[in-house]
Amino acid sequence: MTKDVIALTPQMPDLPTLLAGLYAGGPDLGVNTTADGAVVQLCGPDGRPLVSVEAPILVLVPGETTRLLDHAVEDGPVWWTEARASTAIAEAGRLAGSFAGRLATVLGGTVWPPEAASTDVVPLTTDVSAIPAPAAGAPAVDVLTDTTAVVIQDRPLIAMTSWLSDALRTATTADRALQIVTPPTARLTMPTRNALRGLPNRWVVQDREHGYYDGLSGAVLHWKNGTFTPVQDEQGATRVAEAFAPAPDAGDRQLILTLRTRHPADENLVLGHALETAFRHLTGAPPAGWSTAEPVNLPWSKRQLTDLARARAPRPTWLVMVGHSGHPALATLRVLRTPAGVEEEITLALGYGGDETPPLDAVEELATALAAEHGLVTLLTSLRSARRDLTVPPRLEAPPVPVAFTLGGDEAAAVGQARAGHPPVGTLPKRLGPGTTPALHYPLGDGTDPGAWSVFQRLVRHLQGG
Structure with a gap:
């Protein structure tokens, strides 16, 4: 299941509705804010963020939700509320789905992806104290090292959302690379491609059969010294993944x-x-x-x-x-x-x-x-x-x-x-x-x-x- 869940609603989620959504984990979970209040987080008992919810965005441009989500909604203004779940906690994805499902139920909207939606209370059963604490102040970053900020995205189209834009800006300021890890079925939007064009930023594709490779250059990659780097042969040449073969020319x-x-x-x-x-x-x-x-x-x-x-x-x-x-x-x-x-x-x-x-x-x-x-x-x-x-x-x-x-x-x-x-x-x-x-x-x-x-x-x- 994807770790990103989006509620699309005809009305702006107000505070009571947001609180009802954040109750998806039951009374044992807490709520925190970051980014000067622009991000609300559903947290575990120790304060660890499980789901980060960005402030709702009113999308007034027709066709944008369909372009980015392949998810048809009524051709009119729609409020886009995105929840990003921690990839380290097993229940986090279901919590994000329950949060979005509750918003859509109350406000008469829809959820992307549709199969993620629910209104169930999702109890936290994972022992979060056994999981390393995430990087403070970086809700979009899954792994942070001295040289690299890694963002894991499991969605069909990787857009340059405010999440990613903030992660890129923060990484650049700290002289770190931004590396986005996706399955081989993912694609990038043009703005995301342009943002990742310069090394050491990378699009890292995780393929079950071929391992890791760079989605823009095809270079076979491995995790070394806290970052994804090309695998080189004995002559120092970089290998190209077999999966990086060109697609058949459709005439586009x-x-x-x-x-x-x-x-x-x-x-x-x-x-x-x-x-x-x-x-x-x-x-x-x-x-x-x-x-x-x-x-x-x-x-x-x-x-x-x-x-x-x-x-x-x-x-x-x-x-x-x-x-x-x-x-x-x-x-x-x-x-x-x-x-x-x-x-x-x-x-x-x-x-x-x-x-x-x-x-x-x-x-x-x-x-x-x-x-x-x-x-x-x-x-x-x-x-x-x-x-x-x-x-x-x-x-x-x-x-x-x-x-x-x-x-x-x-x-x-x-x-x-x-x-x-x-x-x-x-x-x-x-x-x-x-x-x-x-x-x-x-x-x-x-x-x-x-x-x-x-x-x-x-x-x-x-x-x-x-």
Whole structure:
């Protein structure tokens, strides 16, 4: 049984309802709060947390629960209350299910996964005093060592929830790796994949037949010195797990845009224009919603996300956006305050089935708009063979193939128009926009020839003066 249980209710769980849910363990268990009251914990007699419950989230973006849980609910606002059970206590998963089941029964909602729901009182029979105490202040972390925070997730889709976001932030602050352990049936959302991309963070897949391996690289892993590390042969080479073989090509593709913008640090600056412009050009509509984690729960608002980024400055702000449920589209946005101004780092991914055509012909027009109106620095557009739903399986996937690269007008001027306008390979760039400092758009192919990577790398070296 999964250790994560979610109650989805049409009404916000109030204090009496939460207390009724927390009574799932009977009168012998206690209640504690952490994270400045944002997390309520059901505790054993010795104060050990058994189930941690995060503050309910009102999800106003249609389709989010279905995207993350494959669990259809009425298409309207829903309160998402997530309970995470300790993986060290046998009864904890049933306690989480009883907590969520009681909320759903009182408020007329549903529980994910459905089989976890109950309203039974679950007595604590495990001798918790014989189990090592968990790390203090880290309800999402199952194992904590000097170098690594390990989170065990047994759910089909691993989203970058506030649980994981907090665990990643805490681990990074303490100079630890975050390693997420899942079964081989799990997949990652794009925001989670991006967050785990840099080592020493890892996605650790636990396969009964093949042992442990890295879900993004395929490297066979073992637990050594308090962390998961690659197994090396006598020559020092890393072995790749057999289970990491590529899946059959179903014809699905992903269009991926990686772009950076820069703006003067003005009090009237409103962020999110570049992202909205990209969504409109490629999907025909603005983003449906935004949030600091998944599920994406807030309706799209450039003003609100700007206010949040301004309140957090000069610290960076990381956000996730989702498109309307009719077409898979996900984006992450990182806002940075730099000496040059305010920068936005955006990754936008869109999914297409075998019978759908990615809108490559819209990229040049989009690049023109970004360069003219939204402070474009660089834009890299690429295409890859990968799942339409934008989720990441623990299998070998083909890398993205560059389609086009756009250099903003100011950046092109800094390089020098003579140099930037005459690349060593490929076709000459197209000048986007009038004036003496136009942006330069370099076509690199149709996304089917892996050789476009070498062309792009030579172009970048040329622009950097190499």
